[in-house]
Amino acid sequence: MNPLLKEVERKGWSRRVFLRNLLFSAGSVATASWLTACGGGSGGSGGGRSAGFSSKFRTIGPLLEPNDDGIRLPEGFTSRQLAVFGEPPVPEVDPFFIWHSDPDGGGTFRTDDGGWIYVSNSEARDLTTIRDQDPTGIFRRNLDRDTAALLPPFFGGGVSALRFDALGNLVDAYPCQRGTTTNCSGGATPWGTWINGEEIWDGKMFECSPLRDGGEAVELPCFGRKAHEMVAVDVEHRAIYHTEDIDTDT
Structure with a gap:
């Protein structure tokens, strides 16, 4: 579990209960005071x-x-212009971090220094997508997920972040989630994380931290396996609304 979620649970917010039942646990929402979703x-x-x-x-x-x-x-x-596919957004900080292709869903998060973090999904389809969507097995020799996770971000999906200071200067760029494919849309949570999904027929949902040191992304099996789109958290009515992108031709 990443440090952000540990802090949430320390304050009494039961993330596991929420994600298991898709309902909020009783009581007020305990949000990390130093990082919250903008407009949440x-x-x-x-x-x-x-x-x-x-x-x-x-x-x-x-x-x-x-x-x-x-x-x-x-x-x-x-x-x-903040980031260009195939180029490092902040080369003086990390010349080896390359911005992804096919940006899709995104969200912003306030930080305690007056700045903010912007997270961006990559809807790039890697070779695992071809393999997973091929019932004939012709492409079974293509990359598995573990191997795909080692490739640069423009070979697959995932989530990346741009961090800004209080003056709006771009000060950092880094990956938040790797080893996933065709990450379409998602939604920011009141506890300061980013939920996003794979838009393939057996896609998964994930939760990641927007922080550089936020830890590994967590898979969310409670959302099922399907072509995931976005989520929206309704604090007042204790619910998550989740959409999917259905191919009516299959």
């Missing part, structure tokens, strides 16, 4: 939007022509 509130009472709901995006103005990054933004907004 319950969203108000009633389980839905209030009558007076109005999106803040409605008032930011029309989109302008594409900027130098090829992105159309409203007036007053800017963009910044």
